[in-house]
Amino acid sequence: MNQNDNQTALIMIFGATGDLAKRKLFPSLYKLFEKDKLSKNFAVIGVARRPLTNDEFQQSIKESVKTAIEKEDRIDEFASHFYYHSHDVTDSASYAALKNMASDLDNHYQLNGNRIFYLAMAPEFFGSIALHLKSDGLTDVRGFKRLVIEKPFGHDLESAKELNDQIRTAFSEDEIYRIDHYLGKEMVQNIEVIRFANAIFEPLWNSRFISNIQVTSSEILGVEERGRYYENSGALRDMVQNHLLQMVALLAMEPPIRLNTEEIRSEKVKVLRALRPIEGEEVNKYFVRGQYDEGTINGKTVPSYRQEPMVAENSNTETFVAGKLLIDNFRWAGVPFYIRTGKRMAAKSTKIVIQFKDVPMNLYYQTEQPLNPNLLVIHIQPEEGVTIHLNAKKAGTGMEATPIKLNYANKGIDGINTPEAYEKLLYDCMRGDATNFTHWDEVALSWSFTDKISDVWENHVDESFPNYKSGTMGPKCSDELLEKDGYFWWPVTNLEVNDK
Numbered sequence: 080m081n082q083n084d085n086q087t088a089l090i091m092i093f094g095a096t097g098d099l100a101k102r103k104l105f106p107s108l109y110k111l112f113e114k115d116k117l118s119k120n121f122a123v124i125g126v127a128r129r130p131l132t133n134d135e136f137q138q139s140i141k142e143s144v145k146t147a148i149e150k151e152d153r154i155d156e157f158a159s160h161f162y163y164h165s166h167d168v169t170d171s172a173s174y175a176a177l178k179n180m181a182s183d184l185d186n187h188y189q190l191n192g193n194r195i196f197y198l199a200m201a202p203e204f205f206g207s208i209a210l211h212l213k214s215d216g217l218t219d220v221r222g223f224k225r226l227v228i229e230k231p232f233g234h235d236l237e238s239a240k241e242l243n244d245q246i247r248t249a250f251s252e253d254e255i256y257r258i259d260h261y262l263g264k265e266m267v268q269n270i271e272v273i274r275f276a277n278a279i280f281e282p283l284w285n286s287r288f289i290s291n292i293q294v295t296s297s298e299i300l301g302v303e304e305r306g307r308y309y310e311n312s313g314a315l316r317d318m319v320q321n322h323l324l325q326m327v328a329l330l331a332m333e334p335p336i337r338l339n340t341e342e343i344r345s346e347k348v349k350v351l352r353a354l355r356p357i358e359g360e361e362v363n364k365y366f367v368r369g370q371y372d373e374g375t376i377n378g379k380t381v382p383s384y385r386q387e388p389m390v391a392e393n394s395n396t397e398t399f400v401a402g403k404l405l406i407d408n409f410r411w412a413g414v415p416f417y418i419r420t421g422k423r424m425a426a427k428s429t430k431i432v433i434q435f436k437d438v439p440m441n442l443y444y445q446t447e448q449p450l451n452p453n454l455l456v457i458h459i460q461p462e463e464g465v466t467i468h469l470n471a472k473k474a475g476t477g478m479e480a481t482p483i484k485l486n487y488a489n490k491g492i493d494g495i496n497t498p499e500a501y502e503k504l505l506y507d508c509m510r511g512d513a514t515n516f517t518h519w520d521e522v523a524l525s526w527s528f529t530d531k532i533s534d535v536w537e538n539h540v541d542e543s544f545p546n547y548k549s550g551t552m553g554p555k556c557s558d559e560l561l562e563k564d565g566y567f568w569w570p571v572t573n574l575e576v577n578d579k
């Protein structure tokens with residue numbers, strides 16, 4: 080790892096007029112600049128097809144930052160570092176001009192030949208851009224060169240391998256930063272700390288004491304304008320293959336011998352290797368899918384998935400997935416990891432619930448109510464924090480037990496909001512820290528797991544679609560998946576860290 084807190088670099092953003100660049104990348108870069116985490120020696124080249132002058136591009140930068148951030152005192156100074164290059168990435172001839180522009184800016188800002196290439200474009204262009212960067216000499220630099228690549232990384236294992244081979248001709252594995260923005264979320268990063276910095280959890284973190292783990296990532300939004308992409312993706316590829324499996328890996332991994340990129344990734348890889356493959360007839364026993372119908376959210380009627388733009392009227396694409404994962408290793412044998420994710424659900428919430436096994440004998444059983452199990456809830460978003468659910472004596476003369484919650488709310492503790500995922504990830508990339516990016520081995524193992532499920536689903540039309548109303552927590556089969564094992568989904572709405 081080559082880490083330096085304040086690196087100079089030329090950042091080249093392919094897809095600089097797109098949604099991701101405007102909503103996430105420019106505001107995040109501004110925040111780093113404002114906090115002096117971006118060296119004064121930096122320049123950004125925005126690349127896209129539409130013709131724009133530098134002035135127009137800088138104006139669009141200011142607008143996108145102003146939309147996202149309340150206080151932008153240094154916006155003019157920030158925007159002055161941005162340059163625009165109108166360029167069709169499929170046009171080989173135009174890379175030479177891009178190279179000259181990059182060299183001029185390198186000299187002007189004394190960037191030491193350091194370059195970050197950020198591919199914020201449709202994935203079909205990733206491979207050919209990487210090949211051009213090499214063949215046209217843009218990667219011939221005396222400083223570092225890094226490639227940041229957005230999701231999706233391929234469509235399945237085969238296409239991901241092909242893409243990987245293409246980008247590996249121009250960049251080595253340690254120069255490739257595959258973004259999974261969940262790894263930049265404060266509370267996802269906190270999983271490791273909660274586990275490995277507390278003596279009270281690690282001894283219990285295994286099949287002897289944990290009955291099941293539930294990971295939910297639910298969204299209120301539908302597919303919005305992304306119907307074309309989503310029709311070919313579905314929730315399994317869009318969320319499970321990356322974000323959900325990454326969270327499971329962090330929850331299940333062994334303590335790394337050191338907190339460095341290689342050791343952490345290597346422990347995550349071992350978890351993904353231990354995931355029991357679910358294939359053929361097993362798929363519909365372990366995984367269920369759903370597609371949203373119309374419904375009401377916040378008092379407004381919203382359309383069904385099949386009525387969304389660019390979606391087939393008989394679409395077989397899943398907008399919801401729930402599954403039971405088993406990790407066949409010594410620590411986790413027999414402990415189900417339930418995961419679920421979906422669009423147009425009742426709440427926007429990402430939460431992890433670790434349910435502990437019941438005490439061996441309940442002394443307080445005389446009361447009508449059984450004891451509640453102990454839970455550790457990690458609130459990833461929108462609220463950030465941790466809640467521990469315990470049982471305590473009900474105030475009064477009897478010895479009845481009552482559930483209580485110990486809460487820690489992360490936001491507001493230091494009087495500031497925690498940085499956004501993209502801000503952290505961009506900063507990590509500039510410092511050369513790839514820990515919170517996914518290694519090829521993780522990507523490949525995750526595809527190999529989800530491919531077996533999509534193989535079955537793509538070949539069997541789900542006649543029940545649409546099978547859940549917008550504004551609910553998914554189809555009935557999702558509840559049944561846990562009921563079979565004697566569990567239920569802990570509701571995401573009454574486990575809040577800010578419960579009074």
Ligand SMILES: NC(=O)C1=CN([C@@H]2O[C@H](COP(=O)(O)OP(=O)(O)OC[C@H]3O[C@@H](n4cnc5c(N)ncnc54)[C@H](OP(=O)(O)O)[C@@H]3O)[C@@H](O)[C@H]2O)C=CC1
Nearest residue numbers: 094095096097098099127128129167168199200229230231
């Ligand atoms: N938007 C989001 O919230 C998220 C996006 N992503 C990923 O980020 C990537 C970008 O997504 P998003 O910003 O939404 O996409 P958009 O469609 O909004 O933007 C695409 C960008 O690519 C440019 N472009 C398209 N074709 C070419 C071409 N041939 N040559 C040069 N530039 C071209 C477009 O500009 P122009 O038309 O001027 O050429 C535009 O700047 C995708 O991989 C997506 O999966 C990942 C997570 C979230």
Ligand SMILES: O=C1O[C@H](COP(=O)(O)O)[C@@H](O)[C@H](O)[C@H]1O
Nearest residue numbers: 230260296298300317318429460
């Ligand atoms: O990667 C993606 O994530 C978003 C959800 O991200 P979040 O940070 O808001 O939880 C999802 O909407 C999108 O479909 C998917 O591509």
